[in-house]
Amino acid sequence: MPSVKIPRKSSDTDMTPFVDVGFLILFFFIMATKFKPPQPVEITTPNSVSTEKMPDNDALLVEMDPTGRVFFSMLAEKDPTMKYTVIDNIAKTRNITLTEQQKKNFQNGGPVGVSFAQLPALLGKAPADQAKVKQEGIPIKDSLSNELYYWVRDAVTVMAGRPVQYLIKIDNEAKYPDFKRVIEAFKRNDIYKFKLVTSPEDAPAGSPLAVDRANQK
Amino acid sequence: MASIDSGGGDSGHKKGPGVKKAKKLSTKVDMTPLVDLAFLLITFFIFTTTMSTPAGMPLFMPKDTEKDEDKNKAKESGALTLMLGKNNQVYYYEGQLLPDGSNFKSTSFDPENGVRQVVMRKKQSTPAEDLVIVIKPNEDASYKNTVDILDEMTINQVKRFALVDITPNENELVLATQARAGIR
Numbered sequence: 437m438p439s440v441k442i443p444r445k446s447s448d449t450d451m452t453p454f455v456d457v458g459f460l461i462l463f464f465f466i467m468a469t470k471f472k473p474p475q476p477v478e479i480t481t482p483n484s485v486s487t488e489k490m491p492d493n494d495a496l497l498v499e500m501d502p503t504g505r506v507f508f509s510m511l512a513e514k515d516p517t518m519k520y521t522v523i524d525n526i527a528k529t530r531n532i533t534l535t536e537q538q539k540k541n542f543q544n545g546g547p548v549g550v551s552f553a554q555l556p557a558l559l560g561k562a563p564a565d566q567a568k569v570k571q572e573g574i575p576i577k578d579s580l581s582n583e584l585y586y587w588v589r590d591a592v593t594v595m596a597g598r599p600v601q602y603l604i605k606i607d608n609e610a611k612y613p614d615f616k617r618v619i620e621a622f623k624r625n626d627i628y629k630f631k632l633v634t635s636p637e638d639a640p641a642g643s644p645l646a647v648d649r650a651n652q653k
Numbered sequence: 654m655a656s657i658d659s660g661g662g663d664s665g666h667k668k669g670p671g672v673k674k675a676k677k678l679s680t681k682v683d684m685t686p687l688v689d690l691a692f693l694l695i696t697f698f699i700f701t702t703t704m705s706t707p708a709g710m711p712l713f714m715p716k717d718t719e720k721d722e723d724k725n726k727a728k729e730s731g732a733l734t735l736m737l738g739k740n741n742q743v744y745y746y747e748g749q750l751l752p753d754g755s756n757f758k759s760t761s762f763d764p765e766n767g768v769r770q771v772v773m774r775k776k777q778s779t780p781a782e783d784l785v786i787v788i789k790p791n792e793d794a795s796y797k798n799t800v801d802i803l804d805e806m807t808i809n810q811v812k813r814f815a816l817v818d819i820t821p822n823e824n825e826l827v828l829a830t831q832a833r834a835g836i837r
Contacts, residue, residue, distance in 0.1 A: 451684060451688065454688070455684060455687070455688055455691070458688060458691045458692060458695065459691055461695050462691050462694050462695045462698070465694075465695060465698030465699060465702055466694075466698060468702060469698050469701060469702040470702075481707060482796065482797045482800040482801065483800075483804075484708065484710045484800060484803075484804040484807070485804055485807055485808055486708045486709065486710040486711070486804075486807065487708055488708055488709040488710070488711065489706070489708070489709065490706065490707050490708065490709045491709075500796075601709075603709065604712075605707075606796045607796065608795065608796060608797040609795060609796070609797070610795065610796040611792070611793070611794070611795060611796065612737070612790040612791070612792070612793075612794040612795065612796060612798075612799050613792055614796075615796050615799060616818075619714060623714060623716075628713060628714045628715070628716060629711070629712075629713050629714075630711070630712045630713075630714070631709035631710065631711055631712070632709070632710040632711075632712055632800060632803075633707050633708075633709060633710075634707065634708055634709070634710045634800060634804075635707060635708070636707075636708040639808055640764060640769075640808060643769070643808045643809065644773075644808070644809055644810045645807060645808045645809070645810055646808075648810065
């Protein structure tokens with residue numbers, strides 16, 4: 437009987453193209469990634485058709501989570517000493533005693549979401565630990581004790597002369613009255629132009645905006 | 654080849670006459686650990702990256718002192734008042750609210766047959782310079798709905814609109830309508 441020889445195939449596959457593509461993707465993600473700073477709360481923003489870019493610098497950011505807790509932060513990466521000046525002013529005008537270290541912690545830390553009374557305790561912690569603290573939110577419930585007003589006032593004074601933008605980032609589930617109180621804190625500082633932080637979405641097909649945008653292209 | 658020669662000399666005593674076989678080293682490297690690590694990093698970056706950068710939606714609020722003058726400027730025929738309530742409901746009336754509330758209607762955020770159609774109809778039936786849309790969210794309105802309705806102004810390219818507090822009268826009507834529809 438003639439024996440049929442079945443050629444033995446190697447079980448090794450050439451993985452080179454696979455590895456090539458793998459590394460390509462890896463490099464892409466390394467380049468495209470921008471790490472977000474630690475957030476004390478997770479906020480899901482609503483969608484809008486707006487396409488305006490968000491500033492990274494020279495901006496005040498007010499955040500609100502679904503339960504209405506308010507957080508304040510300054511985006512001043514280029515000149516972090518401004519944050520120091522702001523907390524210095526806050527300490528002076530609101531009669532809070534803060535040590536040098538506490539002020540430095542504010543300069544390097546993230547969003548602040550506590551009343552002035554609890555501020556020393558929060559800033560006593562290192563910036564990395566601040567996000568772990570359960571923060572109650574800046575009081576805004578009634579106009580007399582609207583502490584956000586003072587934060588905005590002092591920050592605006594320090595950032596005077598810069599093209600400051602006012603960002604408001606609120607969760608989908610938050611209620612309109614809370615949003616109104618945030619707006620009011622700005623209005624009392626004679627600020628009327630805001631930017632609401634939203635997730636981008638396409639203009640609905642057939643709407644006047646969609647037609648307009650298609651014509652511009 | 655010297656090194657291989659010496660290596661062969663060290664290890665064995667099989668040196669026959671004229672037989673000098675150099676051990677061939679494979680040029681293939683086991684890449685498995687490298688690939689493992691690479692894909693671990695890919696997964697890590699995929700999960701940590703935020704691809705869609707947020708967009709900023711501009712919002713201009715009027716000065717409180719100027720509010721009354723603005724209101725007076727609006728022509729009754731060109732005014733459309735939208736009120737936001739619970740459960741993504743929108744209530745609206747055109748012009749002035751009639752005392753018996755007969756022109757008070759309700760709609761939703763439905764893309765096919767919702768507030769967008771109401772706004773578009775109003776926009777088509779009124780001269781562009783007369784059209785004013787007044788947005789009045791009540792206590793129960795969510796922030797999402799507020800942004801959605803402001804977005805609706807951008808989508809329909811309404812130039813004049815204002816975000817105003819709801820009047821007690823209107824709020825009562827909204828609450829009554831909600832109670833009738835069984836929305837809690």
